Amino acid sequence: MKGAVLYGPRDVRFEERSTPAITEPTDAIxxxxxxxxxxxxxxxxxxxxxxxxPTPMGHEYCGIVEEIGSAVKTxxxxxxxxxxxxxxxxxxxxxxxxxxxxxxxxxxxxxxxAPILRVPLTDGTLLPTPEVPSANLIxxxxxxxxxxxxxxxxxxxxxxxxxxxxxxxxxxxxxxLGVLSAxxxxxxxxxxxxxxxxxxxxxxxxxATDIVTERGDEGIARIMEVTKxxxxxxxxxxxxxxxxxxxxxxxxxxxxxxxxxGVPHGVELDGxxxxxxxxxxxxxxxxxxxxxxxxxNLIWKEKINPxxxxxxxxxxxxxxEGYRAxxxxxxxxxxxxx
Amino acid sequence: MKGAVLYGPRDVRFEERSTPAITEPTDAIxxxxxxxxxxxxxxxxxxxxxxxxPTPMGHEYCGIVEEIGSAVKTxxxxxxxxxxxxxxxxxxxxxxxxxxxxxxxxxxxxxxxAPILRVPLTDGTLLPTPEVPSANLIxxxxxxxxxxxxxxxxxxxxxxxxxxxxxxxxxxxxxxLGVLSAxxxxxxxxxxxxxxxxxxxxxxxxxATDIVTERGDEGIARIMEVTKxxxxxxxxxxxxxxxxxxxxxxxxxxxxxxxxxGVPHGVELDGxxxxxxxxxxxxxxxxxxxxxxxxxNLIWKEKINPxxxxxxxxxxxxxxEGYRAxxxxxxxxxxxxx
Numbered sequence: 001m002k003g004a005v006l007y008g009p010r011d012v013r014f015e016e017r018s019t020p021a022i023t024e025p026t027d028a029i030x031x032x033x034x035x036x037x038x039x040x041x042x043x044x045x046x047x048x049x050x051x052x053x054p055t056p057m058g059h060e061y062c063g064i065v066e067e068i069g070s071a072v073k074t075x076x077x078x079x080x081x082x083x084x085x086x087x088x089x090x091x092x093x094x095x096x097x098x099x100x101x102x103x104x105x106x107x108x109x110x111x112x113x114a115p116i117l118r119v120p121l122t123d124g125t126l127l128p129t130p131e132v133p134s135a136n137l138i139x140x141x142x143x144x145x146x147x148x149x150x151x152x153x154x155x156x157x158x159x160x161x162x163x164x165x166x167x168x169x170x171x172x173x174x175x176x177l178g179v180l181s182a183x184x185x186x187x188x189x190x191x192x193x194x195x196x197x198x199x200x201x202x203x204x205x206x207x208a209t210d211i212v213t214e215r216g217d218e219g220i221a222r223i224m225e226v227t228k229x230x231x232x233x234x235x236x237x238x239x240x241x242x243x244x245x246x247x248x249x250x251x252x253x254x255x256x257x258x259x260x261x262g263v264p265h266g267v268e269l270d271g272x273x274x275x276x277x278x279x280x281x282x283x284x285x286x287x288x289x290x291x292x293x294x295x296x297n298l299i300w301k302e303k304i305n306p307x308x309x310x311x312x313x314x315x316x317x318x319x320x321e322g323y324r325a326x327x328x329x330x331x332x333x334x335x336x337x338x
Numbered sequence: 339m340k341g342a343v344l345y346g347p348r349d350v351r352f353e354e355r356s357t358p359a360i361t362e363p364t365d366a367i368x369x370x371x372x373x374x375x376x377x378x379x380x381x382x383x384x385x386x387x388x389x390x391x392p393t394p395m396g397h398e399y400c401g402i403v404e405e406i407g408s409a410v411k412t413x414x415x416x417x418x419x420x421x422x423x424x425x426x427x428x429x430x431x432x433x434x435x436x437x438x439x440x441x442x443x444x445x446x447x448x449x450x451x452a453p454i455l456r457v458p459l460t461d462g463t464l465l466p467t468p469e470v471p472s473a474n475l476i477x478x479x480x481x482x483x484x485x486x487x488x489x490x491x492x493x494x495x496x497x498x499x500x501x502x503x504x505x506x507x508x509x510x511x512x513x514x515l516g517v518l519s520a521x522x523x524x525x526x527x528x529x530x531x532x533x534x535x536x537x538x539x540x541x542x543x544x545x546a547t548d549i550v551t552e553r554g555d556e557g558i559a560r561i562m563e564v565t566k567x568x569x570x571x572x573x574x575x576x577x578x579x580x581x582x583x584x585x586x587x588x589x590x591x592x593x594x595x596x597x598x599x600g601v602p603h604g605v606e607l608d609g610x611x612x613x614x615x616x617x618x619x620x621x622x623x624x625x626x627x628x629x630x631x632x633x634x635n636l637i638w639k640e641k642i643n644p645x646x647x648x649x650x651x652x653x654x655x656x657x658x659e660g661y662r663a664x665x666x667x668x669x670x671x672x673x674x675x676x
Binding site for chain 1: 431432435436437439440442567568578580583591592593594598601602603604605606607608609610612613614615616617618619620621622623
């Protein structure tokens with residue numbers, strides 16, 4: 001089969017890779033219905049996370065089960081399944097506490113930009129839809145695999161409650177789905193920070209009530225103005241830079257919560273400033289598996305349409321253009337069809 | 339009157355200060371029954387927080403109301419009262435959210451090591467006991483003013499729940515009362531980290547089930563051993579150094595909570611490490627006022643005896659010896675009687 005391989009900065013190739021097969025009795029092999037490029041794929045693509053050898057790419061996926069290992073109990077061939085970017089046993093103490101991305105046996109899925117994928121720890125990782133979904137739902141199920149689950153975790157970690165005020169820092173696909181998640185959790189006021197017209201529009205569609213275009217000190221001043229000098233109850237940090245993190249913390253009211261899901265790059269938090277901010281801080285790699293049953297249900301019943309973040313759809317062999325379009329911010333998120 | 343004045347490193351004097359009087363209609367004047375030296379007073383005493391001029395000291399207090407301003411409604415002369423180290427209006431949005439130490443009109447109480455104290459924002463700050471308490475309860479009510487309320491906040495911020503495992507980093511008075519607080523909140527296992535025999539004993543009296551004497555990597559390894567490789571549900575950070583903070587974070591299970599109340603000195607948190615730790619982080623200057631009604635009730639009914647942290651009691655004119663004894667770790671906490 002052919003799949004995506006990253007060779008170095010801005011050098012993604014579509015080329016021959018070995019077709020995966022069952023290696024453990026707990027594995028499943030799935031035929032990918034759709035995969036995509038993640039915002040986090042751009043870190044190595046841009047050379048910020050250096051790569052040392054040709055590296056297969058991709059950790060978001062949904063598709064049809066082709067084969068299962070002998071120990072798999074809950075998943076059957078022919079089912080349409082979604083899994084998180086971290087395979088998890090869903091039975092260790094960390095999984096039971098709802099932190100499947102810290103599973104004691106977790107395995108990162110790294111080869112999903114391809115037509116065929118091996119998923120380990122099948123029973124703890126994959127969830128089936130009630131039936132094979134119609135094509136129009138596939139982008140949304142794909143989103144559940146990471147970007148929706150991550151936005152959802154940001155909102156959950158930021159403790160969004162009915163009637164509360166939420167701020168979303170970051171207008172990438174995760175931030176936009178953070179808006180959708182905050183709306184689902186009943187936030188009354190949702191302030192999206194974005195200076196990109198197309199993304200502002202989608203943010204409003206997903207439930208944003210206010211758009212703030214300013215950043216840094218001015219951005220914080222605008223949030224304070226909007227919240228009458230109090231600060232927001234919940235702030236979703238969906239970028240991962242020092243500036244975005246401090247913007248999030250300083251926009252939060254004392255006792256409020258920052259949920260951070262942007263993978264931190266060069267972030268250093270001053271303990272004393274954090275102390276006097278009185279915020280709650282929680283985040284990390286989103287335990288998508290915790291939220292999948294709920295998210296699959298919402299999508300199946302067409303209550304939400306997170307698939308809208310895919311504003312570019314390409315055949316898998318054009319994967320390099322998917323990376324380029326996201327790198328240049330021409331696309332919010334690129335869906336790839338094998 | 340005479341009170342404590344800090345002149346420079348290790349130079350506390352008991353000397354003439356002007357007797358406070360009502361300056362605002364919301365003020366009260368109280369005659370101090372007992373005051374004390376705080377662990378945080380040792381930062382300037384040791385020269386770590388430099389002081390630039392002779393500085394009156396003290397922020398922990400309880401006593402009898404002598405006089406009230408014309409606007410005071412809930413407090414009467416003759417009542418025995420306790421207040422937090424931050425005066426608060428208890429009506430602004432931050433106070434209503436339970437964060438009175440971030441009150442929009444907060445004022446730090448800084449002159450309590452004296453026989454007479456002016457307290458601002460009386461109605462929002464002071465709470466009376468049902469009657470004037472007997473002398474044996476005074477140390478415990480004094481503890482409620484800061485050190486008990488701070489230990490309680492550490493346990494609350496660390497989300498201690500019935501049946502949970504809590505670790506307490508720091509064996510000062512706050513840490514010891516963090517043990518007491520975790521016990522009150524129903525923790526099943528309470529691990530106190532201490533290498534000081536007298537403090538270990540008091541920790542056990544307050545409810546510690548385990549003592550860990552190791553620190554740093556070895557301390558963390560011991561916590562992992564005790565928790566079967568999982569980490570603690572709740573960790574109370576009651577020191578404020580880089581080492582203690584990292585010890586707290588690394589002892590916590592993914593999804594667990596660190597409650598930090600030690601005023602951070604030189605603490606820098608690596609965003610990426612924090613991200614992958616999956617911990618909840620919350621802390622800051624303890625909003626003691628939030629907990630005072632409950633704490634006063636527990637002490638009044640003699641359900642708890644936090645006053646035990648005072649293992650040295652001195653007349654106020656020997657305040658310098660109080661500082662010395664705590665600095666040299668001869669005393670856990672020094673009570674001062676005007």
